[in-house]
Amino acid sequence: MARVVVATAYGGPEVLHLIDVDPGPPGPGQVLLEVRAAGVNPADWKRYSGAWGTDPAKLPMRLGFEASGVVRAVGPGVADVSVGDEVIAYPVDGAYAEQVLVPATSLVPKPPLLSWEKAAGLLLAGATAAHALKATAVGAGDTVLVHGASGGVGAMAVRLAHLKGARVIGTASPANHEYVLDLGATPIAYGPGLERRVREAAPAGVHAVVDTAGTDEALETSIAVVSDLRRVATLAGFARGTQLGIQVLGGVTAKEIAIRAQARHRLVELAAAGRLDVRIAAKYHLSDAAKAHRLGMGGRTPGKIILVPDSVAARGHEHGSAGKAVAADSEPKTDGRGRPGRRRRITRH
Known part of the structure; x- marks a missing residue:
């Protein structure tokens, strides 16, 4: 079972809940991704706010369009992705999760020295x-x-x-x-x-x-x-x-989707070369998704808000091959002026 964030109703962040879901095995063209970090975007809260409609058939609603993580299983017909690959996934349906099924076509290799958090916040905005x-x-x-x-x-x-x-x-x-x-x-x-x-x-x-x-x-x-x-x-x-x-530009037509998909590899190349950075404004546990959304809705935090699965944060996770432990506090890593705040240390187990 994997823990995932869902909106159980339409409304504010109070409708977000963490539930257990069995993702099942990957189907044709899919992989099972172990999520290390997920990006938070305004589109996430607009989905359940009612701004885009209130169809009850869409509830409970999975959230999150981008993530980084490790491939844990590969479905039939997937030839160029292997178990253990470190990847960036976009677009994703339900990235706020410990594990999620993702089309293999949504995956881009993660550069070894790009942190999980920055990787998770790169592709949708980029x-x-x-x-x-x-x-x-x-x-x-x-x-x-x-x-x-x-x-x-x-x-x-x-x-x-x-x-x-x-x-x-x-x-x-x-x-x-x-x-x-x-x-x-x-x-x-x-x-x-x-x-x-x-x-x-x-x-x-x-x-x-x-x-x-x-x-x-x-x-x-x-x-x-x-x-x-x-x-x-x-x-x-x-x-x-x-x-x-x-x-x-709504990103919903076939042409728009293709343009955004084509941009992904170049964005990753620029990030790997140090020419394009992702500023992490705040980082929260997956269980604190509502807090993350309240911060984002305020519109005063420069940079990206990132969610880290509680299970990953508890053991400390690595920046890909760089091997650095990262804190995943439920409080922002910046002060009120957007400057770096204090970091809590995590001991690796």
């Missing part, structure tokens, strides 16, 4: 950001505006655009400006006067916009500063974005 940059044709010499630059997807968009040779301007709260600057962007505050601040930061103009905030302010500023609306994309303001005639 592939989404890569998709947005491709859709807006960002390249060297462009000036790009990223709304929500300190969030998981926003930070990836900033860094990937910077690696392409673009100049990046990123909106964020003043408390996160130092982080946005470290990513390689010019930070500016959102709020009244945003369009003026964007124009002051980019006197030669803005060529493209990636919006991860979805606010009216972000979207209206975007269409005001970019002349070609084909180079404005939103990942959050779907209804308003459609009204404004900009690109709305």
Whole structure:
């Protein structure tokens, strides 16, 4: 049996519960993954909040779209994955688990020196950001505006655009400006006067916009500063974005899914080379998934929130081949300003 997190009803984080499930053997094209870490994303709580509907037939609802772990069993027809392989899995259905069945096509080899936590937080945000940059044709010499630059997807968009040779301007709260600057962007505050601040930061103009905030302010500023609306994309303001005639990227069409899948290997290569980092904002036990979601819903934590199965945290787990024990506290590893907090030591058994 494996412990998994499910939403037993629609509502807030209080509907999350840890239950025992038998994952069963992997079927054709599947592997059984022993999860070492799972990434937390806004889509996780939107699924059970009612924002995407309240179909009772979908309950109890498994959560989590990305994970890292070790292959423990391989189903029929899987030729290029073996038991014992260390992998990153995305997309996954039900990554908040000790074990989960995953399509072999969702797996990418995990670089030996990339931690389980960073691996688990890399691909959803990274592939989404890569998709947005491709859709807006960002390249060297462009000036790009990223709304929500300190969030998981926003930070990836900033860094990937910077690696392409673009100049990046990123909106964020003043408390996160130092982080946005470290990513390689010019930070500016959102709020009244945003369009003026964007124009002051980019006197030669803005060529493209990636919006991860979805606010009216972000979207209206975007269409005001970019002349070609084909180079404005939103990942959050779907209804308003459609009204404004900009690109709305939901990641649900076959073309969008293919673009994000194709981005995975390049993202892993960049991370392995030390050119793309995943900032871990906080780490929680799997049993504290509700606490993790409350933190994420607050929207003030820069970087990724990660869940670690309690069984893994109890024995201490390794950074792949690096062999370092990692604490998995149920409290954030940052202080209120996003700076590293105190770490609890774990003794390896």
